[in-house]
Amino acid sequence: MRAVMVMFDSLNRRMLPNYGCDWVHAPQFEKLSERCVTFDNCYAGSLPCMPARRELHTGRYNFLHRSWGPIEPFDDSMIDLLKNKGIYTHLATDHMHYLEDGGATYHTRYNSWEIA
Structure with missing residues (x-):
């Protein structure tokens, strides 16, 4: 098992496709989210x-x-x-x-x- 934690100080989750943003092009985040767990509450x-x-x-x-x-x-x-x-x-x-x-x-x- 591998665990990778990605942290950003200045990134709003509403700007990421895996949180529903459909106007920002972020193919690497999309690819990562296909193989990961996305947390909704933190x-x-x-x-x-x-x-x-x-x-x-x-x-x-x-x-x-x-x-x-x-x-x-x-x-x-x-x-x-x-x-x-x-x-x-x-x-x-x-x-x-x-x-x-x-x-x-x-x-x-x-x-x-x-x-x-």
Whole structure:
């Protein structure tokens, strides 16, 4: 089994064909959606990007107890849990916050990573 999560900070779902948009030409999204599960409901508790990513990694609301920052040593990261079960993880990102001070523990949890 393969799991691929695609995240966009500035993409409105109403602009994608798999969510009913019929005037945007996005053949790669259409091809991807034919082989994937499309989620219709997703609610983020902590926005913007880095706090929301910590929630995705840990399954815990971020802004209940802290502000912007890295995954903490005590956090159970989904990526760590997968890696510990022998599942290879890779991050391809253009999100430079992963590499900045204060956010530098996200990308290092993956088996490999690259800046796209």
